[in-house]
Amino acid sequence: MNPEELLAKIAKCVERGKVNKTSPYPPDLKGEDGADELSAQALVEGIAADQVLGQGLVPGMQIVGVKFRENKVFVPEVLMAAKAMSAGMKHLKPYFQSGEVKRKGIFIIGTVMGDLHDIGKNLLGMIVEGAGWQVIDLGIDVPAAKFIAAIDENPGAYVGLSCLLTTTMLNMEKIVTEIKAIRPDTKVLIGGAPVTEDFRQKIGADWYSQDPQGAVDYLNKIA
Amino acid sequence: MKGKELVLHALRGGQCSTIPWVPFVGVHGGHLIGKNATDYLHSTELMVSGISKAIEVYEPDGIPVCFDLQIEAEALGCTLGWADENPPAVLSHPLSGNGNLEGLKPISPDQGRIPLVLDVTRKLRKQYPDIALYGLVTGPFTLGLHLLGTDIFMKMFEDPAWIQKLLKFTSEVTCAMSRYYIEAGCDIIAVVDPMTSQIGPDQFTEFIHQPVKAVFDDIRKQGKLSSFFVCGHAQQNIEVMCKTGPDNISIDENIPLDFVRNVCQNYQISFGGNLQLTLVMLMGTPEDCQKNAVDCIDIAGNTGFILAPGCDLPMKTPMANLQAVSKVVRDTYQQDVIRTLEHKPDKTKKLNLDEYGKRDRIIVDIITLDSESCAPCQDMVEAVKEVAPLFEGLVEWREHSIKNLEGVTFMSSLFVKNIPTICIDGKISFVSQIPPRSELIRAIQNRINEKLKIRLRVKQGEILLLGKSSEEIAPLREKTHQAIAELGVTIEIREETDPELIQSLGVTQTPAWVSVKYKIRSESGQPGNEVIKEWIKEII
Incomplete structure (x- = not known):
């Protein structure tokens, strides 16, 4: 396999959610190498780590993000793709630490205070990470102070707020207001089942998207 | 037809002259009686009192006994995180990691808060025999997710046989809970399975179809009706949901109502929804809510449709917003008014009527929908028409139909909110009710007297x-x-x-x-062009 073929195969594994050789899914790739083995192989064969990321793993995840937006795949497929992605990423860890591979930027995410739901936030994190960003996940039930502390630790980071409950939308508003009051230059993205573009305008956040790929498109554009 | 009878008729696909109204009151019931969600969901007495209050103020045709999708999960060993303004959230999943599915025992009616909600059902049944009571049960997939956590999604691919076993178990729990609710007196069982919105139709067919179908078959066997509630972006699954055989499907604002109507009608299934929960019900005005309700009714039609919020009402939904919906749903005349008012004039086009009514004559304006087609409007116009001649030319009356832009502009300029309304010299005098002849005469006479008094005070x-x-x-x-x-x-x-x-x-x-x-027409104001024209007409 030449380098191009190998990178294309890594992308395909991520897109199809093929984690490693032993994983039974997808059935038609049973017994074949997955993103795990192929990423390791690529590095052994001398393909640069940033190529493995930028031309293998990221394009695979991007296809999944777009398909998710278009209702062609759903949460289970996205999670499988993310699992395959992270199986490949674990081989890149040393290169991130050494600085050989750089990410596009830092994206801080969290479910807003009062809200304990994490599926939407996790999906967002996986897809943004899969697009080549470093994601810092503050978890669920996150107060404004915690977001602001994370922004201070990571200057220039972008922030994504998630909520599922209608009642916690009001907390989302408070958090956006506080972040904007203290760190007015920070770009804040919002999302979650009850959130809408009208609501974003009302609370003064910078971007709303009803799907994670929309957030990726925005981040890639402004970064 | 109203209440239970009306809801059941619509659920069976019947045509209704009035659309059945089912507000999904969950912890909002606690808000109505000043209690937080945690206290409310732990007390039979508070829940009965919250739902009773909701029945009193919203006059629903049907209502859920309790909207809490964590009851079964709690009974099966999930720990819950409690909140003041929301139903609880599941915090731990007994099957995550290497949890033992075989170790899970079927539920019984004495576990967790199940006896409490059954008690609430029995009490409400006794108190409200004519209102349709909905028993809300957690759907098999959502319950499966509570038990296993989000690993359920990947395990669908990695160990499909295990997931099928899990969903067979949760389906049995859902069936059992449905039976308990039916025995306690519920008329309708709503299987609430919001997490199915996260999967595609192929996965739904492979994993969800059979477990959910088993529940609907069981409910039918017991002679009761069912509804399938799914909130979120579940448009891709409406058709496969229909194939599981519910009597009704209820959805939220994420799915266009006309889409659901078309699919459901193909399967001869009734449908319900989809008042907007946040921007309208929670944050909007009563007028916004009425408009949203009328939009839903117009899209859905009157056959096999139940008007309901998209999902559990946010706890602090303003009472006035829900009351506005409950009023408009039964008042077809008010619905017509709202339809007509949809072309609201730009606020900047408001007439300046500060100086209105300073002519020698008394002007009586009747703002109507259209006196030819609207009976109350016609009665009001007739009432004015009849008394005007008694004042021998002093009283001039005009009808402003809001079917014309002029009427709408006039209505908003005079700050009139209801139709029909009588204004005397620009002042709102009779709203909606047709005034008795004597009162109308008195009101006009009072205005004449007022004008005379003013005239005596000035240099003439x-x-x-x-x-x-x-x-x-x-x-x-x-x-x-x-x-x-x-x-x-x-x-x-x-x-x-x-x-x-x-x-x-x-x-x-x-x-x-x-x-x-001499006549002072305006002091320290800027009379509008329309008004000045009126004055000029008097002196030419």
Whole structure:
């Protein structure tokens, strides 16, 4: 396999959610190498780590993000793709630490205070990470102070707020207001089942998207 | 037809002259009686009292006993995180990691809060025999996710047989819970399975179809009706949901209602929804809510449709918003008003009517939908028409139909909110109700008296005595002074002998007697063009 073929195969594994050789899914790739083995192989064969990321793993995840937006795949497929992605990423860890591979930027995410739901936030994190960003996940039930502390630790980071409950939308508003009051230059993205573009305008956040790929498109554009 | 009978008729796909209204009151019931969600969901007494309050203020045709999708999960060993303004959230998943599915025991009616909600059901049943009671049960997939956590999604691919086993178990739990609710007195079982919105139709068919179908078959076997509630972006699954055989499907604002209507009608299944929960019900005005309700009714039609919020009502949804929906759903006339008002005029186009009603005549405006097609409007117009002649030309009446832009602009300029309304000299006087003849006469008479009082307070004008010389004017001057003295009034007399001025007043022969009447039309304001035109008409 030449380098191009190998990178294309890594992308395909991520897109199809093929984690490693032993994983039974997808059935038609049973017994074949997955993103795990192929990423390791690529590095052994001398393909640069940033190529493995930028031309293998990221394009695979991007296809999944777009398909998710278009209702062609759903949460289970996205999670499988993310699992395959992270199986490949674990081989890149040393290169991130050494600085050989750089990410596009830092994206801080969290479910807003009062809200304990994490599926939407996790999906967002996986897809943004899969697009080549470093994601810092503050978890669920996150107060404004915690977001602001994370922004201070990571200057220039972008922030994504998630909520599922209608009642916690009001907390989302408070958090956006506080972040904007203290760190007015920070770009804040919002999302979650009850959130809408009208609501974003009302609370003064910078971007709303009803799907994670929309957030990726925005981040890639402004970064 | 109303209440339970109406809901059941619609659920069976029947045509309804009034659309059944089912507000999904969950912890909002606690808000109605000033209790937090945690206390509310732990007390039979509070829940009965919250739902009773909701029934009193929202006059629903049907209502859920309890909206909490964590009851079964809690009974099966999930720990819950409690909140003041929301139902609890599941915090731990007994099957995550290497949890043992075989170790899970079927539920029984004495576990967790199950006895509490069954008790609430029995009490409400006794208290409200004519209202449709919905028993809400957690759907098999959502319950599976509570038990296993989000690993359920990947395990669907990695160990499909295990997931099928899990969903067979959760389906049995859902069936058992449905039976408990039915035995306690529920008329309808709603299987609430929001997490199915996260998967595609192929996965739904492979994993969810059979477990959910088993529940609906079981409910039917017991002679009761069912509904399938799914909130979120579940448009891709509506068709496969229909194939599981519920009597009804209820969705939220994420799915267009016309899409659901079309799919459900193909499967001869009734449907419900989808009042907007946040921007409208929670954050909007009562008018926004009524408009949203009318939009839903217009899209859905009156066959096999139940008007309901998209999902569990946010706890602090303003009571007035829900009351507005409950009012409009039964008032087809008010629905017509809202449809007509959809073309609201731009606020900047408001007429300036500050000076309105300063003519000598009394103006009675009747703002109507259209007196030809709307009975209350016609009655109101007739009432005014009948009394106006009693005032011998003093009263001028006009109808403004809001079917025309002029009517709508006029309505908003006078701040009229209801149809029909009578305004007397620009002031809202009778709203919606047709005034008895005597009251209408009295109101007009009062306005006439008011105007007279105003007139007595001001300098009314002056008298011009015109002639070639002071001598020519003298006899008229004498008679005029005499008349003024006899009347006991004060009025200025001015004499003019300038021929040009006399001619400009249109007088060709002297001596002449001309009265000039002053009338203040506007003080410290900027009367609008329309108003000034009215004044000008009086002096030309």
